[in-house]
Amino acid sequence: MIFGVLKDIKEGEYRVICTPTEVASIISAGHRVLVQKDCGKAAGFPNEAYEKAGAEVVESAEEIFARCDMVAKVKEFEESEYDLIRENQIILGCIHPAGNREEVDAILKSKCIAFTAEDSHRYGSPNCEAAGKQGALFGLESMLTINGGKGKYVGGFAGAPGMNVLILGGGLVGQGALSVLYALGANVTVMDINVGVLRTLSDRYNGKINTMFCTKEAIASVLPQTDMVINAVKWPKHRKDFLIDKEMLKLMEPGSVLVDISNDNPGAIESSYETHHDNPRYVVNGVVHYCVSNIPGAVAHSTSIAYAAVMLPTILSILNDGVVEACVKDGYIRRSLTAYKGYLTHEETSGIQNRPWIPPEVILGIKDRELDYAPPATTTRSTNYYVLE
Template identity: 55%
Template sequence: MKIGILKEIKDGESRVILTPKEVKLLFESGHEVLIESDAGEKAGFSNEDYVAAGAIIVDQSKAIFEQSELVVKVKEIDDQEYSLLKPGQIIFACLHPAANKDEVDVLLQKEVIAVTAEDTHRFGSPNCEVAGKLGALLGTQYLLTTNGGIGKLVGGVGGVPGIQALVLGGGIVGKSAVDVLSSLRAQVKVLDVNIGTLREIQYLFQKNVMTAFSNQETIKEFLPQTDLVINCVKWPKHRKDHLITKEMLKMMKKGSVIVDISADVGGAIETYRPTTFKEPVYVVDDVIHFGVDNIPGAAPNTASIAYASAVYPHIQAIADKGIEQALMDNEYLRRGLTAYKGILTHEETGKIQHRQWTNPIEISKNNVT
């Protein structure tokens, strides 16, 4: 199979979906790998590294789309790439389809086979871990007065305690944020709705971490003392309420910080809006908001190595078996199927966008020869 690796074009995005290691494995399996020139440069992988692994360097993304049966990238399909899609072409990327109606329209109109990579992880995406740790570190930076913050040092010093941090959500992202903040001697409160998760966190981390059940009343109780909020809750897209409303910002101290790693417009943080690394923060009611929606892009070497290892088995399976058989054999890959030759196959997208959708298992059964 001809596999094309695109250079990321999203602002601030420097990751690459496959490193030379995975490319070499694909090449040795008999597949042809094309990679856009300098796709891995900012992640620490040169064109020469990819050539040594067996890849062919291509100067423009247009040629990747024209020649490749399977096109892979980290982030969603950008509007400048829409016209390059071909019917029957397989796309594997973090598509975020439920939040991107225009992209879904194009995927269906172009009759491609699109797989939403973020839904294919059995043990959660490594990008979640990177985002949690990096989000916590970035949040502590904006507490400094040089960055507009309240002027607090994350771990404090002798006689002065560390910051009060509030982490919403105890999943992979939340635990990763807590790992960093607790190690830096912040006083951390973690909120979740799952008693099992809270119990695990209570025993996993140091005693500067405490847990509580997540609800708005508890958050209101904690906000006046909180210096840094890290939101790690993926808010259900059908809900119209929020965990932290604009009105609740008045409870927070001037110069305190909210880092919304989940990056849901209209989500858990009512005042969230997406930003880029060029202008990462904005202020609402004297509270600094960090809104970058691709945080792992700031650590592309670490993130690319981890992410490539996680998605490589799916890409190898598609290349070896063909997409239909690969979908039939793997429920996690099948879970990510978003569009199949003009048919929507992504349940969340169908429900959020009020579209008719077909269960991916039906597609798999009907198309395996």
């Protein structure tokens, strides 16, 4: 196959889906690779490095889409790319389909084969770790007096106490934030709905962090003493309520900070909306909000290396085995199949957008084969199936 690496064009996005190392592996597997000019430049991977790895550097996204059997990027496909997607072409990216109706419209219209990368990770995405760690650092930056924060130092000084930080969610993102903040001396409380996760984290940190079961009422009880909140909860998109509403922000001192790493739309934080690296903060009810949606893009070199390495097996499986066999062998690839030749195959998107869908194993004709198991990617269920004749 001919595989294409696109330059990401989302505002503030500097990562690349494949570094020259992964390109060399794909070529070694017998495929051709085209890369868009400067796709890795901002992340520290010049065109010459891709050429040395054996790739052909081309000028435009138009050429990538026109010549490649499969194209990939880090983030969503943008409006300027919709008409470039070809029928039967395989596309891969963090599509976030349930929250992007227009993008799904374009994908279905094109009759391409689309995979959403965020659902393909068996062991979690390195972008989650990066978002948690770097998000914690951006939160500390937001706490600075010069950025509108109350001006508390994370670990305190002699005679001056450090910060009290509340982390919502004990998954990969929350754990990343915790590792940074704990190391810097913050007094950290982690909330989660899984007591097993809380017990594991408490043991890992020798009982030197606080843990609480996560409810709206529990959050409200600690907000008056909290200097910074980090939201690392993946909020189900069908939920219409919030963990923190705007009125609850008044419980916090002016100049406190809220970092919404999850940045779902809609999400767990009522006052949250997407911002970008060039203007990342705003204030609601006295609380400084940091709500950049692609935090890992700020550390593009490290995140590109980690993410590309994780994505390589998925890319090679699709290229080497084809879509059907890749979905048989790997349940996580199968559950990430978002659209297949004009049919929606993503259950969460069906449930959230009220669209008909068809399970991947049905549309691919593999439901009676022995399939690798993967749990559903989200808790959203849908019985709104296509009526096929």
